[in-house]
Amino acid sequence: MNGAMSGIDALYQEAIKDYARADHGHGRLDAASAAVRLDNPLCGDRISLQVSLAAGRIVAIAHETKGCLLCRAAASLLGKRGPGLDATGVTATTAALEAILEQRSPPPTDWPELGMFAPAGGHPSRHKCVLLPFRALAQAIQQADAVSPANQGADHREH
Amino acid sequence: MSEASALRAKFPLLVANPGLHYLDSAATAQLHRSALDAVVAHETGARANVLRGSYRLAEAADRAYEAARQSAARFLNAASADEIVFTGGTTAALNLVAQSFGSLIEPGDRVVISQAEHHSNFVPWQMLRERCGVELALIPVLPDGTLDLACLAQVIDGRTRLVAVTQCSNVTGARTDVAAIAAAARKVGAKVLLDGAQAVQHGPQDVQAMGVDFYAFSGHKCFGPGGIGVLWARAELLAAMPPFHGGGGMIGAVTAEGYTWAEPPRRFEAGTPPIAQAVGLGAALDWMMDLDWVPIHAREGAMCEALIDGLRRIPEVRLLGPEPSSARAPIVSFDIAGLHPHDICQVLDAQGLALRGGHHCAQPLLAALGVEACTRASLALYNDEADVAALLAGIVRAIGVLR
The missing domain is CATH 3.40.640.10 (Type I PLP-dependent aspartate aminotransferase-like (Major domain))
Structure with missing residues (x-):
């Protein structure tokens, strides 16, 4: 059982707990380009996330997240590092996270923090906890792109 | 051989996993050999x-x-x-x-x-x-x-x-x-x-x-x-x-x-x-x-009571459900302020404890009890005092890991 407990210490490493505690980006935006509420119905993780975009790029993120440490750490990481990303960046970052979880890939050099989720790779039931905030952000960007005429000319749009 | 060990010997999964503390029988009880x-x-x-x-x-x-x-x-x-x-x-x-x-x-x-x-x-x-x-x-x-x-x-x-x-x-x-x-x-x-x-x-x-x-x-x-x-x-x-x-x-x-x-x-x-x-x-x-249920019920009740007593001694734990323990089937759910049941269950799993955390498909009840999710231990005839003791120690350890 010692091996399992050291795995648990890695899963709940200080970085995860620090991000969850810091809860970067917690709150709501006064003027959001899009708002998304997503949950994992079987486990109860829930995030309400708002983004504000300018020229297709995130200028502010706010979220209220209820859930496990992994979900809250992921939301907090996005609260800190999300501003500046465009839709392509969100897609790429999410794909990198999925590769870390599912294929044990190393984190990309520009997102080393994603490495803290690597130990969750061995726990398939927890992947959705980590990914929920990323899915919410992807939906929010999509929604903002769809409704905002200001973004029509954004250079990342291909259609 | 204790009564619980004799019963456990009839459950192939429990025999194959002697270190497992299976405390999720309310979700699925183990399969009897017969x-x-x-x-x-x-x-x-x-x-x-x-x-x-x-x-x-x-x-x-x-x-x-x-x-x-x-x-x-x-x-x-x-x-x-x-x-x-x-x-x-x-x-x-x-x-x-x-x-x-x-x-x-x-x-x-x-x-x-x-x-x-x-x-x-x-x-x-x-x-x-x-x-x-x-x-x-x-x-x-x-x-x-x-x-x-x-x-x-x-x-x-x-x-x-x-x-x-x-x-x-x-x-x-x-x-x-x-x-x-x-x-x-x-x-x-x-x-x-x-x-x-x-x-x-x-x-x-x-x-x-x-x-x-x-x-x-x-x-x-x-x-x-x-x-x-x-x-x-x-x-x-x-x-x-x-x-x-x-x-x-x-x-x-x-x-x-x-x-x-x-x-x-x-x-x-x-x-x-x-x-x-x-x-x-x-x-x-x-x-x-064919079983004699009188001693089984007495044992299930005693385990349930021991679990409730032990949980009450952990200050962070909020117990859900009625007292005395005889008012309930041997199912004990609890909430630990600031800790999510999934994280608790993950740390418990690493200690060989199988429990479920979440809303247990009873969201209206949880809303009435004022919790979003909780951790549940459920006991059956094959459980024993060692399962209860392991759970109580495991919860203290989980609080240490997750805090």
């Missing part, structure tokens, strides 16, 4: 479809399937095996009643459930309300999760046709005062359905003594296979109910113009039933009926 052996014996010695086969193998399958029905009838003390309908599980049984008996309920008439129901005894009635305007009323719960019986006369009114409640909560373990519910229903001529999913792993039931009209349970909750369940209903109710699914086996005759119904219980068993699973369930029920 049930597994019966499934294997049936599949290798008597596998054939039931009904209408005249070769010897098919007759053997028929006999095995009907013997399982007899076992279920004895387990529930049903008046007749014809009152036993095999279903896919408790959820399927409850949906059968909601669809079939539900179709006999007039718009504006009332179905009463409780705030403590599992989603499987909640959603089918909400669907019935949407489908045909039946009024759905709730028996509220008190802060300890027990039903507020003071409301019965008000909620179970003259328009009530059915009162469908759990026998004990899958979250708090709170036992329902079935006699009080049945009396209140009888006063207005309403029928009573009991969701027995959490009761059957704690011994045989007596549907006639309880004075109920419908009873539903699952095989996998009482040491039998998954994919099989039972709906019991009084013969006169089944006789008046229309079929739920159409198909082979449930008909009297079919012509191009139409069809007639078979008599119950076949009327409600369209298609090939889960035959081997029924046979396995029959074996599990036979085994349970």
Whole structure:
């Protein structure tokens, strides 16, 4: 059982707990380009996330997240590092996270923090906890792109 | 050998995993060897479809399937095996009643459930309300999760046709005062359905003594296979109910113009039933009926009490559910401020403790108790004091890891 407990210490490493505690980006935006509420119905993780975009790029993120440490750490990481990303960046970052979880890939050099989720790779039931905030952000960007005429000319749009 | 060790020796999964503290029997109880052996014996010695086969193998399958029905009838003390309908599980049984008996309920008439129901005894009635305007009323719960019986006369009114409640909560373990519910229903001529999913792993039931009209349970909750369940209903109710699914086996005759119904219980068993699973369930029920439940209940109760006492000594823990422990089946749910049940369960798993955290498919109950999610330990006859001690130590350790 010692091996399992050291795995648990890695899963709940200080970085995860620090991000969850810091809860970067917690709150709501006064003027959001899009708002998304997503949950994992079987486990109860829930995030309400708002983004504000300018020229297709995130200028502010706010979220209220209820859930496990992994979900809250992921939301907090996005609260800190999300501003500046465009839709392509969100897609790429999410794909990198999925590769870390599912294929044990190393984190990309520009997102080393994603490495803290690597130990969750061995726990398939927890992947959705980590990914929920990323899915919410992807939906929010999509929604903002769809409704905002200001973004029509954004250079990342291909259609 | 202790009584618990002797019992554990009959459960192949527990034998294969001696370090496992399995505390999730409320979700799925482990499979008893007799049930597994019966499934294997049936599949290798008597596998054939039931009904209408005249070769010897098919007759053997028929006999095995009907013997399982007899076992279920004895387990529930049903008046007749014809009152036993095999279903896919408790959820399927409850949906059968909601669809079939539900179709006999007039718009504006009332179905009463409780705030403590599992989603499987909640959603089918909400669907019935949407489908045909039946009024759905709730028996509220008190802060300890027990039903507020003071409301019965008000909620179970003259328009009530059915009162469908759990026998004990899958979250708090709170036992329902079935006699009080049945009396209140009888006063207005309403029928009573009991969701027995959490009761059957704690011994045989007596549907006639309880004075109920419908009873539903699952095989996998009482040491039998998954994919099989039972709906019991009084013969006169089944006789008046229309079929739920159409198909082979449930008909009297079919012509191009139409069809007639078979008599119950076949009327409600369209298609090939889960035959081997029924046979396995029959074996599990036979085994349970041979046990002496008095010492088992005493042991389950003592373990439950020890667990509650131990949890009370951990300052961060908020216990859910009624006291004394005798007011509940051996199910104990708790909340630890600031810690999510999934994280708690993950750390417990690393210590060989299998528990479930989340909303336990009872979101209305959790809302009433003021929690989003909780961690649940459920005890069965194969658990012992070592499981309880390991859990209490594991929780303290989990708090240390996660804080």
